[in-house]
Amino acid sequence: MAVKIIYHGHACLELHAGEHRVQLDPFYDQNPIADVKASQVNPQYILLSHAHFDHVDDAPRIAQRTGATILANFEMSQYYAKQGLRTVGMNIGGGMALPFGRATMTFAIHTSTFQDGTPGGVPGGWLVNLGERNIYFAGDTALFGDMALLGRLWKIDLACLPIGDCYTMGPEHAAIAAEMLKARCVLPIHYNTFPLIKQDAAAFGRALRRKDIQPVLLKPGESFELP
Numbered sequence: 001m002a003v004k005i006i007y008h009g010h011a012c013l014e015l016h017a018g019e020h021r022v023q024l025d026p027f028y029d030q031n032p033i034a035d036v037k038a039s040q041v042n043p044q045y046i047l048l049s050h051a052h053f054d055h056v057d058d059a060p061r062i063a064q065r066t067g068a069t070i071l072a073n074f075e076m077s078q079y080y081a082k083q084g085l086r087t088v089g090m091n092i093g094g095g096m097a098l099p100f101g102r103a104t105m106t107f108a109i110h111t112s113t114f115q116d117g118t119p120g121g122v123p124g125g126w127l128v129n130l131g132e133r134n135i136y137f138a139g140d141t142a143l144f145g146d147m148a149l150l151g152r153l154w155k156i157d158l159a160c161l162p163i164g165d166c167y168t169m170g171p172e173h174a175a176i177a178a179e180m181l182k183a184r185c186v187l188p189i190h191y192n193t194f195p196l197i198k199q200d201a202a203a204f205g206r207a208l209r210r211k212d213i214q215p216v217l218l219k220p221g222e223s224f225e226l227p
Contacts, residue, residue: 001131002225005158009033009220011055011139011189013160014041017131020100022047024126024137024160025055026062033193035221038062047103047128048072049139050112051079051120054193060085071103075121079114092124101129106150108141110168133157133226136181140190143173151182157226158216159183162190163204164197171204178213187216187224 004016009031015022023043028034038058046059046068063070063085070080070087077089095104104127112120125139136159159181162168178186191199205215216224
């Protein structure tokens with residue numbers, strides 16, 4: 001089954017496979033480069049990497065409207081459960097079978113605090129098995145050595161890696177991460193939303209090609225299919 005990845009700018013992605021709709025880090029209505037509004041997406045599951053506003057801002061509104069289940073670390077899941085939303089709390093290294101396949105929460109080096117000051121637990125990323133494809137969503141992170149272990153544990157068809165620098169790893173470290181992960185394809189995320197994270201995605205793509213890794217360079221609203 002083919003998997004369709006729709007990029008909405010920043011680190012906001014949709015994954016579609018057949019009837020399944022998975023949302024990663026929803027940031028639509030306050031996202032200056034998003035192509036659609038939160039009211040236009042209809043996921044069954046929402047996967048959150050950490051609690052910063054530019055990754056969770058639209059999560060409660062989408063979940064309330066659609067009935068989607070929010071998957072996040074334990075602290076974040078409790079925060080949203082108190083709002084009456086359907087949640088599943090997980091933690092780093094844990095995985096679970098779901099109707100679309102499987103989701104495993106992975107390590108990330110970052111911070112995690114809600115906009116109201118509530119601690120958001122430990123940040124993470126996701127390894128999503130969907131439509132017989134493995135998609136690694138790194139979330140906001142620095143480069144770390146255990147990315148090589150992720151590359152050993154999973155055959156990664158697509159890695160979604162931040163390249164913005166300042167708050168996450170930049171293009172040079174992301175290119176190293178792609179090698180360590182042994183990713184077949186790489187989609188850069190978390191860049192060009194704000195001046196502090198402006199980057200040249202085309203140059204990053206050229207660096208990947210020199211390593212025989214396929215870049216997937218999408219503008220907000222564009223999509224890519226993993227066969």
